[in-house]
Structure formats: C-alpha cells, structure tokens
Amino acid sequence: MPHTRFTLLCFAALGALAAACGQPQAQEAQAAREHATVALRRSIDDTPSVQASVAAPDDTVAAPPSGAGTTGFVAEGTRRKPQRAAQAARPVQPAGRVRPEPKLNRRAFDDTINAVTARSSQLRAARLQAWGDTPVEPTEPFDPLGIRAGSFLLKPWFESGIGYDTNPLAANTNPKPSLYQQFASGLSAQSDWSRHALAADIRGSYTQYDTVSGNNRPEVDAILRGRIDVSDRTRYALEGHFQLTTESAGNPDAPTDVVRPPPIVTTGGSVGFAHRWNRLDVAAAAGLDHVVYENGELLNGETLDRSDRNYDQPSVRLRTGYELRPGVTPFVAAEFDSREFANEIDSSGYQRASTGMEIRAGTSFELSRLLTGEASLGWIARNYVDPRLADISGLLVDASLVWVASGLTTVRFTAVTTINETSFEDTTGVLERILALRIDHAFRRWLIGTIRLGWEFDDYGQSGRRDNRFVVGAQASVKLARELWLTGEVRQETLDSNEPVNDYTANIMMVGLRLQR
Structure with a gap:
C-alpha cells in the first residue's frame, strides 16, 4: 500500500510539473497572437478593395493607397501584392524562445x-x-x-x-x-x-x-x-x-x-x-x-x-x-x-x-x-x-x-x-x-x-x-x-x-x- 501511494504521488507531481511548465508557454503564445493581430490591422487600409483582398483567395488586387502600412505585403514593380491573411498573421518569434521540439526519429x-x-x-x-x-x-x-x-x-x-x-x-x-x-x-x-x-x-x-x-x-x-x-x-x-x-x-x-x-x-x-x-x-x-x-x-x-x-x-x-x-x-x-x-x-x-x-x-x-x-x-x-x-x-x-x-x-x-x-x-x-x-x-x-x-x-x-x-x-x-x-x-x-x-x-x-x- 505505501508503494502504491508513493507511485500516485510521483505521477501527481509529474502532472503538476508538466502543467507549470505549460502555463508560461500558453501565456507566451497568447501574447504572440495579440501582437500579430495588431500588426495585421496596421498593415491594411480600410478601403473595400483591400479588405476584399485579405478575405479573398485571389492575390491579384490593387495596391493600397499611398501612406498605408506595408507589413504583410511584398513589392512587385510599381504595384504591391498582399499576402494571405494566414501568412500575415504568423506569430512573431520572441527573443530567447526555446527551439521547437525536433522531429521524432x-x-x-x-x-x-x-x-x-x-x-x-x-x-x-x-x-x-x-x-x-x-x-x-x-x-x-x-x-x-x-x-x-x-x-x-x-x-x-x-x-x-x-x-x-x-x-x-x-x-x-x-x-x-x-x-x-x-x-x-x-x-x-x-x-x-x-x-x-x-x-x-x-x-x-x-x-x-x-x-x-x-x-x-x-x-x-x-x-x-x-x-x-x-x-x-x-x-x-x-x-x-x-x-x-x-x-x-x-x-x-x-x-x-x-x-x-x-x-x-x-x-x-x-x-x-x-x-x-x-x-x-x-x-x-x-x-x-x-x-x-x-x-x-x-x-x-x-x-x-x-x-x-x-x-x-x-x-x-x-x-x-x-x-x-x-x-x-x-x-x-x-x-x-x-x-x-x-x-x-x-x-x-x-x-x-x-x-x-x-x-x-x-x-x-x-x-x-x-x-x-x-x-x-x-x-x-x-x-x-x-x-x-x-x-x-x-x-x-x-x-x-x-x-x-x-x-x-x-x-x-x-x-x-x-x-x-x-x-x-x-x-x-x-x-x-x-x-x-x-x-x-x-x-x-x-x-x-x-x-x-x-x-x-x-x-x-x-x-x-x-x-x-x-x-x-x-x-x-x-x-x-x-x-x-x-x-x-x-x-x-x-x-x-x-x-x-x-x-x-x-x-x-x-x-x-x-x-x-
């Protein structure tokens, strides 16, 4: 019976440790998502054409007016081409973040x-x-x-x-x-x-x-x-x-x-x-x-x-x-x-x-x-x-x-x-x-x-x-x-x-x- 209690306590401790380690990572991910949302809002103009370009899958649309933000776009001659919303909303890697886990061999x-x-x-x-x-x-x-x-x-x-x-x-x-x-x-x-x-x-x-x-x-x-x-x-x-x-x-x-x-x-x-x-x-x-x-x-x-x-x-x-x-x-x-x-x-x-x-x-x-x-x-x-x-x-x-x-x-x-x-x-x-x-x-x-x-x-x-x-x-x-x-x-x-x-x-x-x- 003591061995059983000891085993349960060990598993409980491991679970608490895993939860404690996962909480900072969750907070960090939430902050990254908020930062990306703000960047996305600043990068596009409120004109109907640009809003449509973000929502539509077609990338061949007119560039935003002069003075609009350029984040999320790439230069293409005298025109600018918006990237897809999923790519523009990519989380920014905070400095000092731990490398992702390697692929399983x-x-x-x-x-x-x-x-x-x-x-x-x-x-x-x-x-x-x-x-x-x-x-x-x-x-x-x-x-x-x-x-x-x-x-x-x-x-x-x-x-x-x-x-x-x-x-x-x-x-x-x-x-x-x-x-x-x-x-x-x-x-x-x-x-x-x-x-x-x-x-x-x-x-x-x-x-x-x-x-x-x-x-x-x-x-x-x-x-x-x-x-x-x-x-x-x-x-x-x-x-x-x-x-x-x-x-x-x-x-x-x-x-x-x-x-x-x-x-x-x-x-x-x-x-x-x-x-x-x-x-x-x-x-x-x-x-x-x-x-x-x-x-x-x-x-x-x-x-x-x-x-x-x-x-x-x-x-x-x-x-x-x-x-x-x-x-x-x-x-x-x-x-x-x-x-x-x-x-x-x-x-x-x-x-x-x-x-x-x-x-x-x-x-x-x-x-x-x-x-x-x-x-x-x-x-x-x-x-x-x-x-x-x-x-x-x-x-x-x-x-x-x-x-x-x-x-x-x-x-x-x-x-x-x-x-x-x-x-x-x-x-x-x-x-x-x-x-x-x-x-x-x-x-x-x-x-x-x-x-x-x-x-x-x-x-x-x-x-x-x-x-x-x-x-x-x-x-x-x-x-x-x-x-x-x-x-x-x-x-x-x-x-x-x-x-x-x-x-x-x-x-x-x-x-x-x-x-x-």
Whole structure:
C-alpha cells in the first residue's frame, strides 16, 4: 500500500510539473497572437478593395493607397501584392524562445523498444549467425514479394539440403563421418497498419544423419511481437517466444549414452513500455522465461531424468538513450534477473538458484545508412545461493553492426556475452563470449559470395576447463529467380580446449535449394 501511494504521488507531481511548465508557454503564445493581430490591422487600409483582398483567395488586387502600412505585403514593380491573411498573421518569434521540439526519429524509437523487449531473441539470433547455417540475404531484384492476406504480408519459405560431415559426434579420436539431410521451413508475417504493429517469425528444421541416427536434431524457433502506439511518443510492446533445441555434440552437458539428443524447450514473453521526451528515450520491460530439459531415453532402455535442470527466469530490463544527432544515440541499459529451479537441490546436491545482473553503456549507429547497429561495453555477473558455488562475473561486450562497405560488399560484426547454466561436474555456470564476422559480396546481382569467421570462448569456472571454438566458412548463393535460390557451403568447426582430450575438428559441406514466395 505505501508503494502504491508513493507511485500516485510521483505521477501527481509529474502532472503538476508538466502543467507549470505549460502555463508560461500558453501565456507566451497568447501574447504572440495579440501582437500579430495588431500588426495585421496596421498593415491594411480600410478601403473595400483591400479588405476584399485579405478575405479573398485571389492575390491579384490593387495596391493600397499611398501612406498605408506595408507589413504583410511584398513589392512587385510599381504595384504591391498582399499576402494571405494566414501568412500575415504568423506569430512573431520572441527573443530567447526555446527551439521547437525536433522531429521524432521513428526508426530510433522502434530500435529502443525492440532492444529492451527482445533481448533473449537477439542473443539467439547472434549465436545462429556465428554457428548456425549462414542465412541468405535478399537482394534486389530477387526480394520475395510475399503473399497479401488482408492487412498482412506473408513470406513463406522452404529449404532442403544434403551434406557431408566428417565428425558429426565431435569425437576426439576415430571420428565417424556421415551424410545428412536437412529440411527447414518458415513463415514471416508483418502488418501494414497505419498505427500499431504485429509481426511473427516462425522457423523450424530437422537434421537427419545416415550413419549416426542418434545425432538427429529438431529445431524450432517462433517469435510473435506486437506494438501498441498510444501516441507518437508513447508505445507499448509485447513479445512471446518459443524455442525447441538440443545440446549439440561436443557440449560437456550433452548426454552421450542416449538414443537421441533430448530436447530443451523454452517458452516465455515480455511486456515493454517506451516514451520519448524531446530527444530522450526511456524504455522498460518485464519478462519471464520457462526452461524445461526433457528426459532422455538411454541406450539400455532406462530414462534419464533431467528435471533438476528446469528453471524459471523472471527479468527486468531498463534502457535510456539520448539522440545527439539523427542516427547517433548513446544509451545505458541494465538487466536484472533470477533463476528459480523446480528442484531446490539438484542431483549433485547443490542449490543452483541465482541472481544475475547486466549493466552496459554504448551507442547506436545509423550514419548515412553506411554503418548501422549498436555497440556497448559493461559488466555481467551472477551470484549463487549455494555458498559452495563460486560467483561468476566478467567484462560484457555486445555489438551488432552492419557496414555497407560498397554497393557490392556488406560486412556484419556480432559480439555477445552471456552466462549459461551447466551440469558439468561441480561447475557453477559457463561464461560464454562469441565474436562473429561475416562478409557478403555480390559478384553479380544473382551471385552472392559469403565468408564467415566465428570464435567462442567458454569459461567453466572453478572446474578449470577453458574451450576455444572456431568456425571458418564460405558460401555461394545463386539466385535463379525470386522464388528459387541455390546455395552451397563449406565450413570447418574446431574445438581447442586446455584439456586436449576434448579437442575435435569437423569439416562440413552442404548444397541446398530454397523455395520462397
């Protein structure tokens, strides 16, 4: 109850402050209008012809008699031409008046609210860019046109590919190569309403190996976003997301004696609010994620219980930015969350409940459309309830930049820092850092070449394990038509650990076909 009264008092104080600030501006506007009225009366003669010229829309009338005022008229040879009454009554700018409020940068405003509500989906997208299959970027004249469905534009697509992996199980010795097939499909939908917005992005894939069926993996990622425009400067945003994935081979947490990799299901959402005062953007969001580690089927027919890894993660995110100039908006952002496990004590006897914090400062870029995105530095930390588990903290580096080096070449840079859960031995968690560089070059409008470099560093805390993961890849995309693209990719994935028994190298080749509308 005291918190409610305090909030109401704060809003009342803000309202009184806004009214007090608006009263002098109203008085100033009234004085300006009176001054303009007097000037208008002095500028015209009382003859019927001049009075008619002020009231009529036609400007071709005789000049006023000699000696009449000239305010509100412009010279035209030996004749004078009266301006329209609306132009003559323009308020005079008093000395020292505050400059008018700058025009709203809608793109920057949208970026602000998207950044505060879509943090988890941005992290997934960054990891996909570094380690997943390289997405093909649309280019004119091969952009998909989509399908119009009422006030929505739908863009469905389907991909099918065949590949070869020299080490799909990420084995240190005696790797077992295998052919594989990958099927993927998705749908994006975007409203084109004059106010408010609703967008959806749904994609899923299935990878099937010929000789190592125990490594078959499904993937699903779905995001639904909505925006409510209360006014030009006040917006609400809502997001819901669903993700189904598995722990990849080579991950210390991935079980090795199961029939197939057990899935991990994440469901959640967030509600956000953003408002702009002049050049100042303020946004806040509250979110909740529910993470479930499904049980696995062991090779001996028994069930692997992983329920002790299930947890809920409520979070609060804040972000404030000030637009110094169009396209440059420095900001500060903070996120606070807690992870509350379904089982208070896990199978190893530890309490893994924890609280997390991220604080960072940076700036967004939109410089002549040549450099867009944002970059920030800060600090990330996670504190655990169990005193036997060491806390984790470190430098936070985040970036998502796109540089249009020329009309043919585009460079993308991504940096991500996160702290993820792990069941590896007695380790508290894993601090992950990801850096990714991607270069796209158009040899022709229908032929796009891509080079991809990625690095990930995994720090497993007090266990002493440190892993460096590298990916180097190249891709060619042949766009036969808007609806049909061909792709080919080769890449090498390497794990270099301070425990050499975990090292591995995998060479992957794939050709695919993409259908879209």
